[in-house]
Amino acid sequence: MAPPRLYKTEAIVLRQRRLGEADRIVILYTPAYGKLEAKAKGVRKTTSRMSGHLQPLTRSMVQLAQGRASDVVAGCQTVESFQALRDDLDRLARGLYAAELVDRLTPERSPGLPTYRLLLETLRRLERADDVDLALRYFEMRLLEQSGFRPELERCLSCQSPMQPQQNFFSPLSGGVICPGCASGAAGSRPLSLNGLKVLRLLQRGPYNEVARVKLPFDLAQEVERHLRSYIVCVLERDVNSAAFIERLRREGPSTGSGQGLVQPVEV
Secondary structure (H helix, E strand, C coil): CCCCCEEEEEEEEEEEEEECCCEEEEEEEECCCEEEEEEECCCCCCCCCCHHHHCCCCEEEEEEECCCCCEEEEEEEEEECCHHHHCCHHHHHHHHHHHHHHHHHCCECCCCHHHHHHHHHHHHHHHHCCCHHHHHHHHHHHHHHHCCCCCECCECCCCCCECCCCCEEEECCCCEEECHHHHHHCCCCEEECHHHHHHHHHHHHCCHHHHCCCCCCHHHHHHHHHHHHHHHHHHHCCCCHHHHHHHHHHHHCCCCCCCHHHHCCCCC
């Protein structure tokens, strides 16, 4: 759907990058037009009124004017700032990860209402969820499905037999589960416990309110994250930059300090 010459849309800011001495390019995700980029003129000046409304992880109402090379931000107003997320570095790191994943997995100018809703709901969940990592695993699985990369969790990708209740294997390169009899021929396959398979299936099939009630032991949570992360790296053919930020925070221990100062410099 092509927008008119001057149009207004709700958008979540995924990231920014510098342009010249005073401008920025902002990457927006919108309900009707999907991912798009726009030039925000003068936004780096201290006198700019738009700067605060175009911060990464901000939901804003944005007025855009079509330009020759890219659209131009003509006006903007914050709708939702996700302040509780910004005030906690651990939650902020996961919000940045979610935004980067949407940026990496979605094409430009492709209608994306389901993905917009998923990202919006995820940012809200990351503000208040007790288990932010489980909320992120749910997001990863649903975004993979919406992007056309749903992993196979029901049948062996090699012999097509239904998976049995035993230790199986997960192969990122193959795109899902492999039975023990076929594992030796699947490059990069890793052991997948029975409980690990159950959790992955719950993430793929279940509603979030059901997923949120699950309390995962540390080792099981690590296993599920490892399989999903390796699959995402395989799909993208590269790592997700924000994942390193999350790992660094884990090594340094829990943090509740404000993360506002870290949002601005994240320019991928």
